[in-house]
Amino acid sequence: MRYIDMHVHTTASDGVLTPKEAIDLAIKRNIDGIAITDHDTVKGIEEGIIYAKGKESFILIPGIELSTEYSNEEIHILGYKIDYKSEELLDKLNILKKSRVKRAEGIVERLKDLGYSISYEEVVQISGDGVVGRPHIAMALVNKKAVQDIPEAFRKLLNKGCPAYIPRFKLSPSEAIDLIKRINGIPVLAHPGLISKPSFIQDLIKLGIEGIEVYHPDHSHSQETVYLKIANAYNLMVTGGTDFHYPHDDEDKGSIGSIKVPVSNIINTQNK
Structure with a gap:
């Protein structure tokens, strides 16, 4: 069986490795593919796709992680297999970029x-x-x-509540979910274990989430069991990844490829 790390950040956002370096590290650790899911940007995807083509059978999934706000809580929505060249997406990301700079x-x-x-x-x-x-x-x-x-x-x-903290403009979950769908992507709830109210997961399912990140470094085994049951009950795609930002020791959960899911989980989803 082939495996993929579905949550990888690069220097295009707040990761420390370039897309090329992230791919090389994944190959070194015997991972068959990664999804590049940078925060509110698709800037690293093209480099990753071009480089991955030169690596035999390596899979590169174009993705994004959108920051949203729901009931005063930040919730991240992952988008997989997106049209990363969509003008609508790029226009929205430009607005988010300006808000980040400000x-x-x-x-x-x-x-x-x-x-x-x-x-x-x-x-x-x-x-x-x-x-x-x-x-x-x-x-x-x-x-x-x-x-x-x-x-x-x-x-x-x-952090929120600290002296230098300033909130920033965010999309609503429904805006992010609908945008991802309009650009032919699959919207997935990122790291649900970091959400303070479990009831929000049901709300997000009603808003159109099509997948849930069951496996994540911050999830306990019991949480994974709960999220897997939710995914099965609502026919949601099961994803997992390291939320990789920087190299860890091989045995650490944050190390690229230390958390992975079968490639078939996303390749076969909705025939996209």
């Missing part, structure tokens, strides 16, 4: 007011061609030795 600039200004020596230009240097986000700001703080590591930056300054 937010990042605001966070940097708050940090300055709090006494941290940091500039927006330094953050952009870290993000490179990727979408500017809080992880890049956290890394800038680490580089300045203002915090010990990225988790500390989030815990002390960047």
Whole structure:
């Protein structure tokens, strides 16, 4: 049986590996394919598809992870097998990109007011061609030795409720789900174990979710059992992935390919 890691981030958003490097790492770890699912961008997909064609039988699924807000909670919607060149999608992503930039600039200004020596230009240097986000700001703080590591930056300054936190514009789940469907994709609920209210899962199913990320590094075995039952009860596609952002030790759950699902889970879904 062939397996695929369905949740991989690259330098196009807040990952540390380029699409090429992520593919090479997956091959090194005997994974047959990955889905590139960067946050609110499709910038890394073309590079991944072209590079994957030169790797015998390697599968590259074009995807995205859209940030949405529902009842004051952030919920992520994954889209698989999308038309990543859709003008409607690109227009919407451009709006989201501008909101991310505005937010990042605001966070940097708050940090300055709090006494941290940091500039927006330094953050952009870290993000490179990727979408500017809080992880890049956290890394800038680490580089300045203002915090010990990225988790500390989030815990002390960047998480919701912290001094430098600023909310940003997000789509609603229904907007994200409908958009993904209009561009011929499959909308999937990402890491449901991170949602505070289990009842939201039923709400999202009613809104048209077609899959659920059963397997994720932050899910316990008991949670996986619950989500698998939900998937079977509602005929939802079962996905799983590492939510990969940076290399871990091979045995760690966050390591690319350490969580995977059969390729057939998505290849055969809805004949898409």
